[in-house]
Amino acid sequence: MANNYYRDEDFIKKFGLRLKEIRKFKKMSQEELAFKCGFELSQIGRIERGTINTSISHVAAIARALEVAPYKLFEFEPD
Known part of the structure; x- marks a missing residue:
């Protein structure tokens, strides 16, 4: 099996x-979130x-900071 x-x-x-949408809904700046x-x-x-493929650990940290369940960041329609 190739490791691609x-x-x-x-x-x-x-x-x-989706992250941006939730952050703005929470009235949080990028600076505050960071x-x-x-x-x-x-x-x-x-x-x-x-522009970057973030890690699942970063998704967890972002969700905690936004006070949302991690799955909320994935509520969008994939192609």
Whole structure:
């Protein structure tokens, strides 16, 4: 079995848009979210723009900071 790196660009972008939507609904800036997560501000921006494929551990930290269940960040229609 080959060990190929899989990257779903569309899914990553949709995740980022969903994160941004929830963050704005919670009236939280990127700066506030980054601080609460212990991440760099630029990392939050890259996740929201879909330029990085974030880890499941980061998803958990983001969900805690936003005070939402992790699955809420995945509530979007995949292609």
